Amino acid sequence: MDTVTPNNDIEILLLRYISGDSSKSEREQILAWIRENSKNAQELVDLRYNLHIIEKKKKYFDTEKAITTFESKTQPKKNVSIKQILIYASSIAALILLLFAINIFISKDNTLNLLASTTESTKDIVLSDGSMVTLNKKSKLSSIETFEKTNRKLLLEGEAFFEVAPDKANPFEIKVKEVTVKVLGTAFNIFSDSLQNVVVTVKSGRVEVSYNNQIIYINQGEQVTFSGIIQKISKSNFDIANSDAWKTGQLIFSNTTLKEVVASINKNMKGKFYIATPEIESRKINAKFDYDDSLKDVEEILTVVLGVEIKNDTIYQTSNIEEYSQ
Missing domain, CATH: 2.60.120.1440 (Jelly Rolls)
Structure with a gap:
């Protein structure tokens, strides 16, 4: 699979991806680009969001018409490739979109x-x-x-x-x-x-x-x-x-699977636990944790109550018992 590194190339691919016109190969390139850096995912989200807002304001500005007009008036010179012209045109369009989006946000904030x-x-x-x-x-x-x-x-x-x-x-x-x-x-x-x-x-x-x-x-x-x-x-x-654990300061589990417990602890108590043994995901637990409990305390409770072993935030199976409660 080809990789895309130049900014202009990725901008063109992103626009095609958002519009639904990208090929399977292009979609694979986009996914690979997203995995390279978490900021890339944010860039895609921001671009999609800005275009979504601009689409709502289409009666004030016709981006497609502006790009078409630009392309019709742009003639390639002998030493300039078609690709370079398309890149230039897309950059101009992106700049117009950005400026217009900024104007929308400024106007919105005033209300x-x-x-x-x-x-x-x-x-x-x-x-x-x-x-x-x-x-x-x-x-x-x-x-x-x-x-x-x-x-x-x-x-x-x-x-x-x-x-x-x-x-x-x-x-x-x-x-x-x-x-x-x-x-x-x-x-x-x-x-x-x-x-x-x-x-x-x-x-x-x-x-x-x-x-x-x-x-x-x-x-x-x-x-x-x-x-x-x-x-x-x-x-x-x-x-x-x-549902409002962050407000009450408590996590309450009643006959809850280990998989659900770990997901809730990771979200609400900034844990980084990972279940290494899929077979223990369905084990159930009755327990209550306070937000001011340390993750070390949480580890100890899970270890004793569920009969598991935890090393470097990774949970392993050490017992065949199917269900525990506290």
């Missing part, structure tokens, strides 16, 4: 009102309609125009837990990345990260999640996951006991 932001601690907020929000660390909550009973529209960056005051006439709406969450009255959690990933989990009530004209309804114990890189949205079940 936002910052309600709260956090750095190294969480924050509880009571909104004017009676809804309550707990904002996680390194998060930001803004209102689109003035938040009031008849305009309950918010913009979230990061993670927050919402307890929404019921109002059938005025739905509560949150925009996070490319996903829109709409509710009448319920309790739910929204998580998002720098790669444009979004996870919406419902603790009580019913929530509507929409992306790109696709609408999914989720109830208590269900979640929607949106992947920013592959632009895919999916629905699944989740452990409701730990």
Whole structure:
């Protein structure tokens, strides 16, 4: 498989990949490029996101027409290759897209009102309609125009837990990345990260999640996951006991598989555990961990309770016992 190193070449491949026009070989090159560096994945997400915004503003600017006009007026000279011209044209188009996107973001920010932001601690907020929000660390909550009973529209960056005051006439709406969450009255959690990933989990009530004209309804114990890189949205079940673990400061497991326990610890307590023996993934455990417990304490509990061995964050099988509890 060929590799792509020049920036202009990869930009062209990215545009073809996003538009769905790339070949199998080109898609393999893109995936290889993403694996080279985590920043590459972010670059793809950013480009896709900017193009998504610009597509919405198409009535103000026709990018395709601009590129066509540029190409029609550009004649190749004897010493200049067609490839060089295409690279130059794509660079100009990319610059136009970037400048236009910046203008969109500047205009958008002028209509936002910052309600709260956090750095190294969480924050509880009571909104004017009676809804309550707990904002996680390194998060930001803004209102689109003035938040009031008849305009309950918010913009979230990061993670927050919402307890929404019921109002059938005025739905509560949150925009996070490319996903829109709409509710009448319920309790739910929204998580998002720098790669444009979004996870919406419902603790009580019913929530509507929409992306790109696709609408999914989720109830208590269900979640929607949106992947920013592959632009895919999916629905699944989740452990409701730990839906707001970051807020309560506790992880509670009741007859929970080791696989689920490890995933939850890694996410909420910044663990890096890995199960080396697939056969023990289904072993079940009853336990409670506090956020201020050290990972060393967690290791000791898992070792004793499940009869496993942990070395360098890797979990190995040492016993044939199928189920443990504490």
